[in-house]
Amino acid sequence: MENKVENNSCPFTTTIALIGGRWKSIILFLLSDHTRCFGEIAARMPSISRKVLSEQLKELEADGLIHREKFKEIPPRVEYSLTDLGQSLRPILKDLAIWGQKMVLDTVK
Amino acid sequence: MENKVENNSCPFTTTIALIGGRWKSIILFLLSDHTRCFGEIAARMPSISRKVLSEQLKELEADGLIHREKFKEIPPRVEYSLTDLGQSLRPILKDLAIWGQKMVLDTVK
DNA sequence: TCCATTAGTCACATTTAGGTTACCACTATT
């Protein structure tokens, strides 16, 4: 949150800094109607490495978009979910997905 | 358009490939209610280099989001505008901007 | 003659994002 937002006042730069990149929008979308643990997210995103997934989750948490809850169990379990701020992105994520879906369909035709 | 869309079927990957990155959403937004020439865009985006601006415009054109029209004048003039596909992004761009704007305001407070 | 102007390009350097592989802690189960 801190650095990414404060040093600029362009709303696009701000938004893209928080949800841009190859993976963040997908992660947020996966969490948009379920709390999920690390392994579940990884299973639904076969092409992201665990390292990068871990990094992205950390950034999303630092930016206040997702919440991380670690349970003291063996084997360990960690649940990720959207914060209120993250929830506020849901309509935008949906529109991005719809737009992309149309592109895919039009291209195939 | 071609490569970026065809090799995957994830709508987020598609959309982010076309409008992600630090500059593309800003460029599209600047064109969303005006046709503008290269220098005008550059003037409104002081922190992008001319080289990168030129590259981004080429990609946006190749992806079918913007239209480029070169006039045979001296000094040369080139006008950029949104295509219909580009226009279809306007509501999304607006929402991204509004969301980012809120972030900036909340952070300053 | 020389400068200004527009819309770039070229060669090069640097920064950032993302990827690969191996490894760890902790406990239950076999």
Next chain:
DNA sequence: AATAGTGGTAACCTAAATGTGACTAATGGA
């Protein structure tokens, strides 16, 4: 004593994105 299962981390590497500064063509005007 070895293995499985979860959620990671560390060291290292590559490719993509972005930046810098110099340069160009073509012509009108001082």
